[in-house]
Amino acid sequence: MLTIREYKKAESLEEAYTLNQKKSNRVIGGMIWLKMETLNVGTAIDLSGLGLDTIEETETEFRIGAMASLRALELHEGLAAYTNGAMRESVRHIVGVQLRNLATVGGSLYSRFGFSDVLTMFLVLDAQVELYKGGIVPLSEYAERPKDRDILVRIIVPKKNAKFNYQSVRISQTDIPVLTCASVKDENGYRFAIGARPARAQIYAQPVDKTAEQMAEAVRAEIKTGSSLRGSAEYRRHLAGVLVRRAAHALDAE
Known part of the structure; x- marks a missing residue:
């Protein structure tokens, strides 16, 4: 059972980072897997007020906020066109629409699950992750790191001829x-x-x-x-x- 003592909707990334340095605190996204754990959480840190749920496309890259849902990945026309439909295919089998509306991109990559369709797909996209304190890091490197207390802000996907x-x-x-x-x-x-x-x-x-x-x-x-x-x-x-x-x-x- 998951027990949460306090809840805080972060007003800035700095506040979220500071709160997350305490071992008993947790950043919450869609809470798909977190709520299945037996865990006592001191403060649940909510990033939903920080504008990290958007997918921005430019001529050179996609910038995907950590709070963007898997459903947003599935429906984004720019990502579908760039990946020849592979992005949509990679998430459409994940349980159902209700879950994909809740599950976040950041949570999927931060967890580094072996079975993750999302991690598999973003690796071949040569994606990078932007960390609040750690800066921009290749996803291939980030996936091999042990989990830490930094805040995953967004995922950056460069556009290439591929x-x-x-x-x-x-x-x-x-x-x-x-x-x-x-x-x-x-x-x-x-x-x-x-x-x-x-x-x-x-x-x-x-x-x-x-x-x-x-x-x-x-x-x-x-x-x-x-x-x-x-x-x-x-x-x-x-x-x-x-x-x-x-x-x-x-x-x-x-």
Whole structure:
């Protein structure tokens, strides 16, 4: 059970950061996973009054506030056009519309869950995170860091000449994924972010001169997978090859 002693709607990022330095305090977003924990929270810190729920698009990048919902990602036409629909595909299986209206982008990335479709997708976008005190950090680096008490402010996605694709395997339509695969093809070749291994997503790069089957075999040989209730390590390794091959064919066809 989650017990909250006090609630504070932060009036500034500085106030939120100061409150969050106390170990018993927590920043709250959509509270999808937090409310499922057995936890005593001193002060629940609400960022909803700081204007961090917007998605801004410029000629060079997208700036996504940490409080933007997963539903906002799903419906944003600019993100859909830039990612060839991959952003929409990456979130549309996450439980249901009601949950996606609550779950936040910041909460999804801060938690660094191994099964996170959101983390998998943003990794191939070469996204950066903006931290209140820590500045701008590549998401690939941030995902490997231990959790700290800084405030995740927004996510920055640079626009590049690239094509994207998203694949996943689930036991049922809205279940946590057995394996995820976000992919990109640009002038440097192919990159595949594979998550739910069941560990968090990692990037596997492949040169442009390889065939889809060769890339699938290379990733199968390199990837480290584990077993869980949703699938064995061997099954996940097999799926990694299948999804990489499908993604490569889809990227070549676009």
